Amino acid sequence: MRLIKETHIQFTKYHNLFMTASGIFLALSLISIFLVRGLNYGLDFTGGTLLQVSFEKPITTAAVRQALATNNLENSNIQMTGVANEFIIRTPLHASSDSTVVLMTKALESVPDNSFITQRAESVGPKIGKELRATVFQAIFWAMVVILVYISFRFQFKFALGAVAALVHDVIFTLGIFSLFQLEISLSTIAAFLTIVGYSLNDTIVIFDRVRENMKSKRYNVIEQLFDVSINESLSRTVITSATTLFVVLILAFAHGEVKIFSIALIIGIVIGTYSSLCVASPIVIMYQKKLDARKKK
Amino acid sequence: MFKKNVVRFIIIGLTVILAGYALYWTIAYHSFSSEKLEALRTKGELEKYESRIIRLGLDLRGGMHIVMEVDLPKLVETLASNKTPQFMTILNEATTEAVTNEEDFFVVYRRKIADSDLRLVRHFNGFGFKNEEIIDNLEAEAKDAVNRAMEVIRNRVDQFGVSEPSIQKSGKYRIIVELAGIQDINRARELIQSTALLEFILLKDAAVTQQFITAADNYLKTGKQDDLAPEPRDEADTTVALKESKDKAMSVSELLGVTSTESGLESEEADTGLVVDEEIYKERPFSSLLRNIDNQVGVPERNVYAVKKILENPGVKKLIPFDSKFLWSAKAERRTMQDGRTENFYILYHVNNEPGLLGKYVTKASASLGGSGTESSGRPIVNMSMNSEGARIFAKLTGANIGKQLAVVLDDKVWTAPFIRVKIPDGSAYIEGMQDMNEAKDISIVLRAGALPAPVKTIEERTVGPSLGRDSINTGVRLGLIALLVVMIFMAVYYRLSGLLADLALVLNIIFVLAVLSVLQAALTLPGIAGLILTVGMAVDANVLVFERIREELEKGKTVRAAIDTGYSRAIITIFDANLTTIFSAIILMQFGTGPVKGFAVTLFWGIISSFFTAVFVTRTFFNWATEKWIIKKLSI
Numbered sequence: 001m002r003l004i005k006e007t008h009i010q011f012t013k014y015h016n017l018f019m020t021a022s023g024i025f026l027a028l029s030l031i032s033i034f035l036v037r038g039l040n041y042g043l044d045f046t047g048g049t050l051l052q053v054s055f056e057k058p059i060t061t062a063a064v065r066q067a068l069a070t071n072n073l074e075n076s077n078i079q080m081t082g083v084a085n086e087f088i089i090r091t092p093l094h095a096s097s098d099s100t101v102v103l104m105t106k107a108l109e110s111v112p113d114n115s116f117i118t119q120r121a122e123s124v125g126p127k128i129g130k131e132l133r134a135t136v137f138q139a140i141f142w143a144m145v146v147i148l149v150y151i152s153f154r155f156q157f158k159f160a161l162g163a164v165a166a167l168v169h170d171v172i173f174t175l176g177i178f179s180l181f182q183l184e185i186s187l188s189t190i191a192a193f194l195t196i197v198g199y200s201l202n203d204t205i206v207i208f209d210r211v212r213e214n215m216k217s218k219r220y221n222v223i224e225q226l227f228d229v230s231i232n233e234s235l236s237r238t239v240i241t242s243a244t245t246l247f248v249v250l251i252l253a254f255a256h257g258e259v260k261i262f263s264i265a266l267i268i269g270i271v272i273g274t275y276s277s278l279c280v281a282s283p284i285v286i287m288y289q290k291k292l293d294a295r296k297k298k
Numbered sequence: 299m300f301k302k303n304v305v306r307f308i309i310i311g312l313t314v315i316l317a318g319y320a321l322y323w324t325i326a327y328h329s330f331s332s333e334k335l336e337a338l339r340t341k342g343e344l345e346k347y348e349s350r351i352i353r354l355g356l357d358l359r360g361g362m363h364i365v366m367e368v369d370l371p372k373l374v375e376t377l378a379s380n381k382t383p384q385f386m387t388i389l390n391e392a393t394t395e396a397v398t399n400e401e402d403f404f405v406v407y408r409r410k411i412a413d414s415d416l417r418l419v420r421h422f423n424g425f426g427f428k429n430e431e432i433i434d435n436l437e438a439e440a441k442d443a444v445n446r447a448m449e450v451i452r453n454r455v456d457q458f459g460v461s462e463p464s465i466q467k468s469g470k471y472r473i474i475v476e477l478a479g480i481q482d483i484n485r486a487r488e489l490i491q492s493t494a495l496l497e498f499i500l501l502k503d504a505a506v507t508q509q510f511i512t513a514a515d516n517y518l519k520t521g522k523q524d525d526l527a528p529e530p531r532d533e534a535d536t537t538v539a540l541k542e543s544k545d546k547a548m549s550v551s552e553l554l555g556v557t558s559t560e561s562g563l564e565s566e567e568a569d570t571g572l573v574v575d576e577e578i579y580k581e582r583p584f585s586s587l588l589r590n591i592d593n594q595v596g597v598p599e600r601n602v603y604a605v606k607k608i609l610e611n612p613g614v615k616k617l618i619p620f621d622s623k624f625l626w627s628a629k630a631e632r633r634t635m636q637d638g639r640t641e642n643f644y645i646l647y648h649v650n651n652e653p654g655l656l657g658k659y660v661t662k663a664s665a666s667l668g669g670s671g672t673e674s675s676g677r678p679i680v681n682m683s684m685n686s687e688g689a690r691i692f693a694k695l696t697g698a699n700i701g702k703q704l705a706v707v708l709d710d711k712v713w714t715a716p717f718i719r720v721k722i723p724d725g726s727a728y729i730e731g732m733q734d735m736n737e738a739k740d741i742s743i744v745l746r747a748g749a750l751p752a753p754v755k756t757i758e759e760r761t762v763g764p765s766l767g768r769d770s771i772n773t774g775v776r777l778g779l780i781a782l783l784v785v786m787i788f789m790a791v792y793y794r795l796s797g798l799l800a801d802l803a804l805v806l807n808i809i810f811v812l813a814v815l816s817v818l819q820a821a822l823t824l825p826g827i828a829g830l831i832l833t834v835g836m837a838v839d840a841n842v843l844v845f846e847r848i849r850e851e852l853e854k855g856k857t858v859r860a861a862i863d864t865g866y867s868r869a870i871i872t873i874f875d876a877n878l879t880t881i882f883s884a885i886i887l888m889q890f891g892t893g894p895v896k897g898f899a900v901t902l903f904w905g906i907i908s909s910f911f912t913a914v915f916v917t918r919t920f921f922n923w924a925t926e927k928w929i930i931k932k933l934s935i
Binding site for chain 1: 365397400483484487488491603755756757758759760761762763765766773774777780781784785788791792793794824825828831832834835836838839842843846849850868871872875876877878879880882883884886887889890895898899902
């Protein structure tokens with residue numbers, strides 16, 4: 001079976017179109033992130049408490065709220081999970097010295113003849129939240145640095161530039177979509193972002209690898225032609241791999257909770273990552289090369 | 299050539315056998331019946347299995363992850379004596395500055411002290427003479443406190459009976475406690491978090507307490523202080539007085555608001571009159587919230603908040619005799635009122651500031667039911683006995699205060715406050731008021747293990763109940779299998795026989811990753827399962843790269859053998875470069891990530907490593923073997 005036969009798509013012809021489209025999307029993402037909607041940071045980064053409890057007998061949200069009021073926690077955000085009698089209660093950290101989880105649990109114990117089981121309890125102090133944010137920035141920063149160095153070493157600096165530009169593009173774009181739909185950014189989402197970085201890079205490198213190989217054969221003296229041939233030669237692989245991984249991740253999206261958001265991040269990431277490998281990484285390399293050539297001529 | 303293939307098959311065979319052995323324990327363990335498990339446990343062989351099976355993370359098996367930090371400012375405060383306003387101001391400033399600047403508390407404190415003319419030797423006994431020296435010693439004390447706190451928590455957890463508890467130090471002042479598979483989360487949490495500071499404190503005379511209540515009533519009514527306490531500010535300053543009365547008016551209405559809404563939660567009309575009468579409230583704003591319970595100060599449950607607020611009022615605070623403080627009873631008492639309604643009461647105890655005796659002298663503590671004929675007959679109590687030094691102090695204390703009440707206080711909550719009837723010479727005492735035997739047992743555990751040497755606060759908690767964990771495994775495994783199946787079918791359809799070979803490699807890949815996890819004893823978490831499913835994608839990609847390349851070479855007109863050779867040798871470079879960058883990401887995630895994220899990184903890392911082996915080495919071996927055995931004209935790809 002063969003889905004994609006020999007193709008001769010002239011990707012380089014549409015570079016300006018791609019670059020403009022990406023530019024617009026990036027601008028929109030940045031506007032959404034910094035000006036309009038912001039990012040919906042989860043408990044991991046803001047600090048706060050989450051309690052998931054399931055009651056033995058049916059109970060209304062109002063009754064849960066009333067119980068919480070005994071410890072002045074009535075302003076908590078109470079959500080039903082979809083499972084019978086199960087609630088997720090979120091509340092900012094309480095100023096008192098007692099742990100907020102204890103206060104919440106004690107308050108819920110005041111519900112008359114209806115016991116409950118704690119399914120999940122998460123509590124993150126403001127200090128920890130700050131630390132996690134710092135750690136995440138460090139992680140992403142170092143990932144980028146290592147990748148830049150590695151590709152410069154294995155290929156050439158201009159390729160590294162193209163690859164990292166594509167990565168930054170992917171991350172900002174995905175963040176933009178998270179901002180637009182106000183999806184929660186938690187530790188798992190960050191792990192997903194780093195996986196996206198890995199995937200997108202994977203695609204980009206497969207194409208660059210072809211370019212490197214074709215460069216050696218010296219058959220193509222026009223840089224656009226070199227890239228077009230290379231992209232087309234690896235197109236079949238790019239499409240099949242992206243499709244299978246996308247399929248896997250689509251199935252993961254049927255899970256609940258963290259894994260679901262994680263998969264959504266990956267779905268967005270894989271689509272954007274594939275696009276950027278084909279349509280962002282290469283133009284940047286070509287543009288940089290042309291600038292170098294122009295400087296030489298001077 | 300044939301020989302080379304034999305070597306390759308031997309390598310593959312050995313790896314599979316090793317992986318099979320590594321996974322044998324897990325499979326055996328899960329196939330055992332509960333009787334067999336019990337038999338192994340009695341023989342002491344179960345541990346052999348448990349240390350070799352795939353360890354599940356807390357999110358999958360259920361459990362508790364708590365990060366605690368020594369509260370340094372609090373520690374300094376408790377160690378200090380003679381806490382002057384200047385001392386407290388510097389301490390508070392250092393506390394806030396350390397938080398906002400994210401600096402080490404002691405660094406900030408050192409700076410603040412150096413900038414001031416405070417002489418620390420006036421506040422700390424036995425910590426040296428120079429300021430620098432004293433801070434050094436305080437810092438050493440804090441570090442030591444962390445280690446002792448770990449020891450105390452370990453003792454408590456051991457006595458509570460949790461399998462494989464993990465108690466680790468993190469950074470300078472943090473302790474991470476991980477308890478897997480616990481059933482009663484709330485009980486475990488209290489056991490770990492309670493400071494377990496036990497004190498025996500004498501109650502103030504009822505007359506003194508009464509005097510304070512009256513003074514507080516007067517103050518709240520008129521906004522003026524009685525001459526009992528020193529005047530806080532110049533009365534002539536009318537602006538201040540005005541402000542003060544405004545504050546007061548607001549806080550009183552606030553109090554009223556609280557009581558009326560809280561009572562409004564039940565039945566609207568019937569309640570307000572019972573808890574607090576408007577008229578009486580105006581006349582006696584404080585005492586109207588209180589009730590007499592067996593000649594002690596009782597507070598109806600829903601007035602507790604209001605009373606706490608009054609006691610925190612700066613004006614009222616000044617009226618509390620300087621050598622005393624108020625403590626609450628640990629439990630509410632249920633009483634039937636005259637009109638037949640039942641009501642929960644907390645008791646407010648007015649006690650000395652200085653404890654008469656500390657719990658550190660307690661050597662034994664055990665839970666039992668109160669003996670017949672005693673007051674606590676049939677109810678759970680905790681018996682304690684003290685060492686000789688404690689017994690001596692206790693004898694002196696009880697002997698000198700016959701007829702007074704002695705409160706037994708655990709973590710600032712009064713459990714019982716019996717009257718001292720006779721001198722107790724043998725250092726035996728007990729606590730009562732526990733709800734059930736479990737609670738009595740937990741209290742005796744924390745008493746035996748001792749108090750935490752420093753105030754500790756919980757800064758992070760992640761807990762998953764056992765049933766949620768089970769659900770997660772089921773969903774994770776089910777989705778994983780579906781994903782695997784879909785990918786395998788696709789490969790077989792798209793690349794036919796070669797695709798089936800890739801499928802074999804995929805299955806081997808998963809087996810290897812699981813085997814590595816069980817050997818490393820790295821925990822499999824939910825994100826870990828996600829990572830495993832993702833490596834399926836990566837492993838498939840390796841084969842797609844190889845197969846596409848072979849197809850290409852075949853199209854160029856190469857023979858099957860030549861196409862396979864070039865296909866592999868070319869694709870390997872690509873696979874290497876492409877996957878290495880993902881490995882870098884995984885390593886970085888392992889360094890920075892915590893808990894679940896780390897689990898993801900670990901499976902991703904090993905998944906990629908093993909996919910190098912399965913997708914390249916294993917499939918290649920089979921291709922070599924097939925092309926050597928038969929002369930293949932047309933490759934099924």
